[in-house]
Amino acid sequence: MxxxxxxxxxxxxxxxxxxxxxxxxxxxxxxxxxxxxxxxxxxxxxxxxxxxxxxxxxxxxxxxxxxxxxxxxNPFPENNWEIITVRKAKHSLSICSSQSTCTSDEEVDDTLPLLTQDSHILLDHHIQSLAGHLPARIQCCPWRLVYSTAEHGTSLRTLYRCTAQVERPVLLLIKDMHKQVFGAFSSDPFRVSDRCYGTGETFLFTFSPEFKMYRWSGENSYFVRGFLDSLQIGGGGGPFGLWVDADLNHGATFSCNTFHNQPLSAQQDFTIQALEVWTFH
Known part of the structure; x- marks a missing residue:
């Protein structure tokens, strides 16, 4: 000592x-x-x-x-202080989720990251499941909402504009009309491109009906490709792992070679109820 x-x-x-x-x-x-x-x-x-x-x-x-x-x-007056973790202090400022109710401190997982805005999709168990699978370099970063259909309307062009200044990975979240939640983590922000982009950190995930994630299979590098009329994630000689249209109203999900995934939703052709894109400070 x-x-x-x-x-x-x-x-x-x-x-x-x-x-x-x-x-x-x-x-x-x-x-x-x-x-x-x-x-x-x-x-x-x-x-x-x-x-x-x-x-x-x-x-x-x-x-x-x-x-x-x-x-x-005796550094402080009796009963006027307590010891808490940094993460729990951050989580008290977080959404705790706009669609779930926090009860006591004992029921709140103090490992949840800070979300700087409310989410219309994320619940605490979604955040908890995803946080541990993010790349180590961003696991402690606050999550910042970049695009939301609830705030920005339903337009893929607007999504591209909102992510144009982002230089960090992004998280795509979708809730369909059957309230199933699924999406993708992309190592690169979404943009229009003439070729596929991204790295092996990219993965697909679903909470339908329980959390599963599908990492890069190594079979090809068709991670993400952005068009003006669609956004495509995963592929290779067949259907895409995840696809959404220009109006962000409809999408599709199939098994693909890039991730060897199962369809992310029970309905392979789905209608979007809400879509959000998050990045990490």
Whole structure:
């Protein structure tokens, strides 16, 4: 323990201010940091040598040490504070879902990511199932709504315009008229293109009737292709894994070579009730 603080407790209060919240789990004022600083110096006897003083360590008297001891024993008024995880604090600001009801903290999964807007499709169990399968680099990122038929109307051209400035992966969610939820994660934002794009991170998924996901089979690279009159995901010598039309009213889903998936909906030709595209900060 002494070796750890020998590297950290130099006479550099701004650096210590940054360090303490992450180590102690509490935010301190500058005055409290002064007291804590002296406490850690007093805590390490080897720092009181002449060698320690030459390296700008401070030696404190017992009165200041008593203040530190009091601060650490009772830092906050009784019953006015609690310890929570960062994720749970974020989730309290999240949708918790516009179509589900949060009850007690015990019933809320504190691993849910933050959604910056309400969703007309996502429920907590959808988010929980999807979050763990996203690429590691975005698993802790907040989710931001880029396009929604409820807000932007039903137009594939509008969807392309909304994703034009996006530079991160996107999540396509569809709810059909039978209230079945399914979609795709794309490593690249949707755009009109003259060839297929994307990487092996792209996958299809469905919650019809339970969560299943279909990762890249490695058989081909027909991940995503955007046309003005349709958006196609997956393919190869036959039907598409997921297809939606220019008006975002109708779609189709079939087994495809790219993902070796089963149809994502019980109705291979479906009518869209709601469609959303999310990205990750």
């Amino acid at each position: 002494e070796n750890t603080w020998t590297c950290s407790c130099r006479a550099d209060l701004p650096a210590l201010t940054t360090l303490l919240p992450s180590v102690m789990g509490v935010a301190y004022s500058v005055g409290e940091v002064d007291h804590l600083y002296t406490f850690f110096v007093q805590w390490s006897p080897n720092l009181y040598s002449k060698h320690g003083r030459r390296q700008s360590f401070l030696v404190v008297n017992k009165d200041k040490l008593a203040v530190i001891d009091s601060l650490l024993r």
